[in-house]
Amino acid sequence: xxxxxxxxxxxxxxxxxxxxxxxxxxxxxxxxxxxxxxxxxxxxxxxxxxxxxxxxxxxxxxxxxxxxxxxxxxxxxxxxxxxxxxxxxxxxxxxxxxxxxxxxxxxxxxxxxxxxxxxxxxxxxxxxxxxxxxxxxxxxxxxxxxxxxxxxxxxxxxxxxxxxxxxxxxxxxxxxxxxxxxxxxxxxxxxxxxxxxxxxxxxxxxxxxxxxxxxxxxxxxxxxxxxxxxxxxx
Numbered sequence: 084x085x086x087x088x089x090x091x092x093x094x095x096x097x098x099x100x101x102x103x104x105x106x107x108x109x110x111x112x113x114x115x116x117x118x119x120x121x122x123x124x125x126x127x128x129x130x131x132x133x134x135x136x137x138x139x140x141x142x143x144x145x146x147x148x149x150x151x152x153x154x155x156x157x158x159x160x161x162x163x164x165x166x167x168x169x170x171x172x173x174x175x176x177x178x179x180x181x182x183x184x185x186x187x188x189x190x191x192x193x194x195x196x197x198x199x200x201x202x203x204x205x206x207x208x209x210x211x212x213x214x215x216x217x218x219x220x221x222x223x224x225x226x227x228x229x230x231x232x233x234x235x236x237x238x239x240x241x242x243x244x245x246x247x248x249x250x251x252x253x254x255x256x257x258x259x260x261x262x263x264x265x266x267x268x269x270x271x272x273x274x275x276x277x278x279x280x281x282x283x284x285x286x287x288x289x290x291x292x293x294x295x296x297x298x299x300x301x302x303x304x305x306x307x308x309x310x311x312x313x314x315x316x317x
Contacts, residue, residue: 096137096138101133119185121142141202141203143199145168156186157188157199220240220241229246234251247271247272249272249274255304280306280307280308297310298310
């Protein structure tokens with residue numbers, strides 16, 4: 084079956100947006116989607132008309148009365164006062180807190196420089212991956228009958244001092260979180276078959292306290308290492 088063709092729309096250095104007010108060419112605009120750019124043309128406000136917004140390129144931004152060094156990250160302070168300009172009209176600054184990221188300074192300025200040259204850089208939104216999670220019961224009294232943990236977060240119910248769970252297969256860099264939810268029972272944590280956890284020896288469990296969470300990492304294909312004295316979550 085043939086692919087459905089992709090359609091080329093634009094070069095990507097500019098996007099369409101719906102203006103919320105009149106704007107003058109060269110204004111910095113932050114949209115409701117937190118995308119910011121520079122207007123290349125004057126805009127007459129119309130809720131139904133889209134306008135262009137440049138989001139990439141090299142620009143001279145009016146700057147605050149401060150020194151900005153070549154290669155430094157530059158931000159847009161919408162309420163900032165540019166050197167020699169109108170107070171609270173917006174200015175480029177090296178201060179990150181509360182301001183929109185613009186890009187990288189291409190030249191060093193002084194506190195009396197009117198403009199700073201900036202290479203616009205668009206930062207993609209980062210999505211933190213979800214960590215796989217399961218709820219399982221502690222089981223058995225030995226490695227063969229213990230409950231099976233997965234890589235990720237394991238929330239353990241039914242702990243009963245002599246019951247336990249088994250860590251997953253050893254893979255270099257793998258992580259396993261074990262949460263013992265029972266408030267008055269310890270939990271046995273076994274390694275994979277013929278492996279070990281915390282140098283306790285092959286097939287030997289460690290014991291973690293009631294109402295605790297422990298984090299374990301796999302070293303190659305040989306063993307798991309983590310917290311004997313797990314963190315109390317009470």
